[in-house]
Amino acid sequence: MSKIIAFSGSNSSTSINKQLIHYISTIKENVEVIDLKDFEPPIYSPDLEKEVGSHQKIKDLVSKFSEADGVIISTPEHNSMPPAFFKNILDWLSRTGATYLDGTKYLQDKKVIVMSSSPGGSGAKGAQALVQKMVGYAGAEVVGNYTLPSFYDNFIDGQLVNEELKNELKDVLSKI
Ligand SMILES: Cc1cc2nc3c(=O)[nH]c(=O)nc-3n(C[C@H](O)[C@H](O)[C@H](O)COP(=O)(O)O)c2cc1C
Numbered sequence: 001m002s003k004i005i006a007f008s009g010s011n012s013s014t015s016i017n018k019q020l021i022h023y024i025s026t027i028k029e030n031v032e033v034i035d036l037k038d039f040e041p042p043i044y045s046p047d048l049e050k051e052v053g054s055h056q057k058i059k060d061l062v063s064k065f066s067e068a069d070g071v072i073i074s075t076p077e078h079n080s081m082p083p084a085f086f087k088n089i090l091d092w093l094s095r096t097g098a099t100y101l102d103g104t105k106y107l108q109d110k111k112v113i114v115m116s117s118s119p120g121g122s123g124a125k126g127a128q129a130l131v132q133k134m135v136g137y138a139g140a141e142v143v144g145n146y147t148l149p150s151f152y153d154n155f156i157d158g159q160l161v162n163e164e165l166k167n168e169l170k171d172v173l174s175k176i
Helices: 016-027 046-052 056-066 084-100 125-137 163-173
Strands: 004-008 031-033 070-075 111-117 141-148
Touching: 004 016, 016 031, 016 070, 016 111, 016 163, 056 084, 070 125, 084 125, 111 125, 125 141, 141 163
Parallel strands: 004 031, 004 070, 070 111, 111 141
Antiparallel strands: none
């Protein structure tokens, strides 16, 4: 049975993307949920990188990925982009393959599903597409994506209540 790491790109304690990821861990086996806040480095700067190399928290995150066969990510959207919190982690991660891990990309040969959710009708699809592009550079095999729009209409009391969206989610999760 493959091991899957799942996380959201949010640093909010009430994150809707975290709620989606938690829900997934209740309907799919072998999903370990992690909180990216536990792996949060300072804002990336070339000067800091010269000083510390790869930040220890980023090394810890890469090592977490290396234990997994697959990764599920759900990103929020801030102004049509992934939030700065998440982009910062992705920037640090992008340096690991090039510089510190003998050219091994941090998601090399990992199956990845990229998801997103927002309270609006777009479901943060724009940010999702950008994250998909970034993890593609990191060697991921993106096997599926999923959008949960209008979060507060479709996700009530910890459950996905829209049958169509529920079936779509099951289909995409079967790919990893
Ligand atoms: C600074 C800021 C910018 C936002 N921009 C967008 C946006 O471009 N598109 C969108 O769908 N929602 C946007 N939102 C609303 C977020 O989708 C909403 O806050 C959501 O709960 C964030 O996901 P999270 O709860 O998982 O952190 C924005 C919210 C903030 C605070």
